Amino acid sequence: MVSRRNVMKAGATAGAAALVTATAAAAARGSTPSATPAHGTHTGHGKTAHVAAVTAPFAVRMPIPPVQQPIASVANTDFYVVSTRKAQAEILPGTRTEVLTYDGLFPGPTFRVKTGRLAVIAHSNHLDMPTAVHVHGGHTPSSSDGFPTDVLDPGKSRIYSYPNKQRAATLWYHDHAHHMEAEHVFRGLAGFFLIDDPAQAELRLPTGSYDIPIMLRDARFADDASLVFEHDDFQFRNTILVNGKPQPYFPVAARKYRLRFVNASNLRTFTLRLGNDAEVAQIASDGGLLAGPTPIRSWSLTPGERVEIVVDFSAFPVGSQVFLDDAVAGPVLRFDVNRAAADTSRVPDRLSTIPALPAATKERAFTLNFNPSTGQFLINGQQFDAERVDTEIKRNTTEVWTVTNGDTLFGIPHNFHPHLVQFRVLARNGQPPAPGEAGVKDTISVGPGETVRLQATFGPYLGRYVYHCHMIDHSASGMMAQMKIVP
Structure with missing residues (x-):
């Protein structure tokens, strides 16, 4: 099972692994490693292994994760309880697999909440390692955002509060305990968090x-x-x-x-x-x-x-x-x-009004890169340190961030996810965003050598948050930084 020591050891050897894999793949092709992975391939560090079937295809029905029901509702607040624990799940037909779960489910239960309605969730940790819960895409107070070192220790419980004062959207929640998030999510700590807006019924x-x-x-x-x-x-x-x-x-x-x-x-x-x-x-x-x-x-x-x-x-x-x-x-x-089946649904030509872009008052630049000598994944040359504030931002100000993937030699992909905010994509490699990226985003692909320009307004909450590569094996190895929202 995961430990901080094992993850750091893995990070230290990742450089050699990345170099060996990319070079071996290139040698097999009789060429140097490509700077850009082929379109549509699994964007790891070099050659991709194709999927091997482990069971007869299409033998089981796709389940729909059940919706978590509140234990109580008062005024404008719904209350939930969730436990994090090990369970046995039938993933491959006829076998049992030990997984990490929320409430014994793999994936976890779906939270279906309404925009503007407070969700208060009491999490209890029945695992033998710390956890931290993050609602990905949520506009969440710092105390409930799942800061990587703000962990819930084994045997403890805590309250997470989600105001949900944001647009209806498909969000998801997952573990974010630093150095452990990659293995925790891999072993099952993830689920849907859907925000509905009754006004969209029309x-x-x-x-x-x-x-x-x-x-x-x-x-x-x-x-x-x-x-x-x-x-x-x-x-x-x-x-x-x-x-x-x-x-x-x-x-x-x-x-x-x-x-x-x-x-x-x-x-x-x-x-x-x-x-x-x-x-x-x-x-x-x-x-x-x-x-x-x-x-x-x-x-x-x-x-x-x-x-x-x-x-x-x-x-x-x-x-x-x-x-x-x-x-x-x-x-x-x-x-x-x-x-x-009868069908009265439709897809109207007009779906929503995208929020206007306020004037930006500051620009910043961030470079994502892997150091093969140390096995570290870095942002602006630094590995994550929870004691260091990398970026200080005044509350409710608007900034433009330019994010560049500097890993061109071995074609290492990254993506980018800031907590607290969602953003608009201004440009990709100097060109306007594709229609599918022209809406509201919180995670964006940044391929080898690519640059994206993003604009976000940082509020309404104060406190510390992170931004990181969401290829979470990378963030677990340090490709993450801390921002602090100040008055």
């Missing part, structure tokens, strides 16, 4: 049983079905799980569905499309609805990113099988169109 998007959250991730299993975690292991996590099951199927009616995707992998990027190359409508990104639907045939998700699409399965005859394909893994999910 849009008539698919709802209820036609609104489906889908958590994608990869995993590595031993012969005895136990999970195998090795730090920075981008080659052998070769089993794709969809809501905790390998290559499942899911029955659908011949009508429109809203599909909410989150990439909960530590390192893997997914590039997805329907197997028949059908056009779908992207309606939302990390921070909620786009201004209007964007027709797409494929969509990519780096770790932590979310995309929402609407698929109209009435385009397929009843009895059809529609595959969700990944560019590297191949088919990861099968939709079985098994019945007709």
Whole structure:
């Protein structure tokens, strides 16, 4: 199981591993390591291993994580209790795997809350290691944000409060205890946190049983079905799980569905499309609805990113099988169109008003890079130190951040996620953002040699937060920094 010492040891050897892997891959091709990974491949440090099936495909149904119910509700507040504990889960059919869970579920229960309504969650830690809970994409007070060293010790409980004063969106929650977050998330500490806005009912998007959250991730299993975690292991996590099951199927009616995707992998990027190359409508990104639907045939998700699409399965005859394909893994999910159904939902031409961009008062620059000599992953040449404030920001001010991936020699990808805020993408490599990135975001891909410019307003809360690469094996090895919001 995880320990700080083991993670630091892994970080110290990651440099050699990255160099050896990239060089060996290049030698096999008879070339030097490529500066840019092939489009759609798993963006690890060099050559990608394709997915190997460990069980018969499409033998199990994709489950939908249950919605956590409040134990009490008063005025404008809902109260919940959750325990973090080990459990045995049937991931591979006919076997049991020990996992880390919220309330014994893999993935964890879904929190479905309303915008502007306070959610108070009492977490108790029944594990033998510290944890820290972070709602990814949440505008959250510092005391409840899951700062990496603000941990909940074994046997203890604490209250996390989420005001949810933000746009409706598909968020997710996961562990964030520093040096341990990578293994904790890999072993199961993740779940959906969905914010709904009753005012969006007039849009008539698919709802209820036609609104489906889908958590994608990869995993590595031993012969005895136990999970195998090795730090920075981008080659052998070769089993794709969809809501905790390998290559499942899911029955659908011949009508429109809203599909909410989150990439909960530590390192893997997914590039997805329907197997028949059908056009779908992207309606939302990390921070909620786009201004209007964007027709797409494929969509990519780096770790932590979310995309929402609407698929109209009435385009397929009843009895059809529609595959969700990944560019590297191949088919990861099968939709079985098994019945007709009435459908009054729609995808309107206008979905939302994207918040205006206030005038920025400061610009900052950040470079993400890996030091192969030390095995450290760095931001602006420094490894994370919880005792050091890297960036001090006045509350409610607006800044433009330029984020560059300096890891070009070996083609190491990164992405970028600041806590507390969501941002707008101003440019990628000097060009306007693609339509799918033109909405509200909180996590963004930064490929080798790429530069993105982001604009965010930092408020309304004071205190300390972090920003980091959300390829969380990287952040666990130091690619994270601290910002402090001051009066």
